[in-house]
Amino acid sequence: MRPLSCEEVDELLPWYAAGEGEPDPRELVEQHLAHCPRCRQGYAETERLAALLDWHHRAGEGLQRLQERLREESQRGAARRAVLSFVRRLAAVAALLLLALGLTRWVSPPRDELPIITVALAAGEEEAVPGPRAKALPARVGLSETAQRVDLTLEVKNRAERILYLDVGGEGTELRLDLSGPGVRAVPATTQSVPPFLSRHLVRLAPGESYFLPIPYLVEGKRGRLRSLSWTKPGRYTLGVRYSVRVSDTPPSARDGQHFGRIRTFVGPLLTIQVP
Amino acid sequence: MQAQTREADADLVQRTVRGDGRAFELLTTRYYRAVGGYLLRRVQRADVVEDLAQETFLEAFRALRQGRAPENFVAWLYGIAHHRLGKWLRRRQVLSFTGMPPEEIAAPAEAVLLEEAEEQQILLGRLEAGLAELPEETRRLLALKHREGRTCEQIANEVGRPVGTIKSLLSRAYRALRERLSRAESAEKGRGS
Numbered sequence: 001m002r003p004l005s006c007e008e009v010d011e012l013l014p015w016y017a018a019g020e021g022e023p024d025p026r027e028l029v030e031q032h033l034a035h036c037p038r039c040r041q042g043y044a045e046t047e048r049l050a051a052l053l054d055w056h057h058r059a060g061e062g063l064q065r066l067q068e069r070l071r072e073e074s075q076r077g078a079a080r081r082a083v084l085s086f087v088r089r090l091a092a093v094a095a096l097l098l099l100a101l102g103l104t105r106w107v108s109p110p111r112d113e114l115p116i117i118t119v120a121l122a123a124g125e126e127e128a129v130p131g132p133r134a135k136a137l138p139a140r141v142g143l144s145e146t147a148q149r150v151d152l153t154l155e156v157k158n159r160a161e162r163i164l165y166l167d168v169g170g171e172g173t174e175l176r177l178d179l180s181g182p183g184v185r186a187v188p189a190t191t192q193s194v195p196p197f198l199s200r201h202l203v204r205l206a207p208g209e210s211y212f213l214p215i216p217y218l219v220e221g222k223r224g225r226l227r228s229l230s231w232t233k234p235g236r237y238t239l240g241v242r243y244s245v246r247v248s249d250t251p252p253s254a255r256d257g258q259h260f261g262r263i264r265t266f267v268g269p270l271l272t273i274q275v276p
Numbered sequence: 277m278q279a280q281t282r283e284a285d286a287d288l289v290q291r292t293v294r295g296d297g298r299a300f301e302l303l304t305t306r307y308y309r310a311v312g313g314y315l316l317r318r319v320q321r322a323d324v325v326e327d328l329a330q331e332t333f334l335e336a337f338r339a340l341r342q343g344r345a346p347e348n349f350v351a352w353l354y355g356i357a358h359h360r361l362g363k364w365l366r367r368r369q370v371l372s373f374t375g376m377p378p379e380e381i382a383a384p385a386e387a388v389l390l391e392e393a394e395e396q397q398i399l400l401g402r403l404e405a406g407l408a409e410l411p412e413e414t415r416r417l418l419a420l421k422h423r424e425g426r427t428c429e430q431i432a433n434e435v436g437r438p439v440g441t442i443k444s445l446l447s448r449a450y451r452a453l454r455e456r457l458s459r460a461e462s463a464e465k466g467r468g469s
Contacts, residue, residue, distance in 0.1 A: 054322030
């Protein structure tokens with residue numbers, strides 16, 4: 001077959017670049033390009049022009065698609081806030097139920113500065129029910145959420161009529177968050193800067209006083225084995241909270257060492273969260 | 277003028293941070309084509325460019341909604357685009373296709389980024405000017421080809437003309453546009469040297 005001239009190749013380049021050329025001329029174009037730098041330059045320019053034309057013609061629709069996605073994302077954010085508002089109402093109902101059951105002393109009064117919702121934590125299984133002293137230590141959970149993270153605040157309030165001491169971060173400190181639903185992701189949390197697991201410290205609680213534990217990124221577990229939880233799909237989720245800490249009504253002495261007080265576990269009612 | 281744009285951007289950024297979604301929409305209208313043009317320089321595929329541009333803006337939007345307000349929005353935005361592009365290139369292992377050494381892809385200077393983006397903007401401007409000079413019918417054929425993704429044969433069937441005529445009209449348009457772009461670039465180089 002006769003080789004192609006530069007003019008003929010130039011004519012065929014757009015179709016060759018777009019993959020529309022017939023097989024025979026394609027082969028001839030390739031043969032020509034192999035030894036003609038000027039046509040290779042022309043080929044590069046043709047490809048660039050085709051890409052520019054594609055972008056020029058499609059950018060408008062792409063922009064519309066992007067703006068739709070952004071609007072959906074904004075709406076999802078608003079829906080999430082609405083869900084949290086729902087959860088807050090749910091929490092209020094739970095608190096009322098506790099009131100009706102005569103457990104009012106377990107419920108902490110709401111505090112304006114607490115994020116979004118409050119749920120009274122109640123004792124769970126029989127073996128986890130705290131003794132009389134620790135029974136006076138209700139706790140509550142607050143959830144707050146920004147676009148990418150879910151935070152939790154735990155309040156431990158001393159409802160007893162005497163001073164209580166908490167060994168926060170000490171041996172036995174553990175926070176369990178049971179998040180269940182259609183898509184739960186748990187990734188190891190490398191940070192140790194989550195207050196419940198930060199360096200061991202003693203918390204002295206006067207009667208009626210509260211201690212707040214902010215827990216960012218739904219980090220749970222115990223020191224050295226922390227995980228961060230998040231949801232990955234829309235749907236119905238439940239979140240259970242269980243917090244264990246050593247509690248005593250006498251200040252620690254040197255001989256207490258690692259075994260100050262007794263481990264008490266507080267279990268919260270399940271929160272139901274509808275993720276849109 | 278540039279300072280005014282930057283100020284207007286900063287205002288839109290602050291409004292986005294405060295939760296005003298409409299403000300970010302205005303930023304997308306202002307920069308979507310330009311960011312795509314910048315990406316196109318390295319990846320000459322409009323479908324990939326669209327994906328990367330969308331990811332870029334979504335990432336920027338999420339960061340702003342988390343309260344992160346950059347000092348220079350445009351440089352920051354191109355930085356995100358560049359980062360996304362680098363990830364895509366590494367994933368596809370097409371570094372040789374772009375002819376760019378890996379270190380250039382990995383660590384762009386802000387000034388270089390903005391300069392490249394501006395060059396692409398100028399190039400797109402020239403293309404638009406060239407298109408405006410073409411006959412209406414040819415522009416329609418180009419739209420069928422490049423917006424709808426039709427082949428010459430499909431276009432011929434749609435407009436009821438022989439395939440040869442369609443190819444000939446499009447070839448003429450491509451040549452005119454190519455010449456216009458390379459002429460402008462030669463003039464630019466002449467001024468620069």
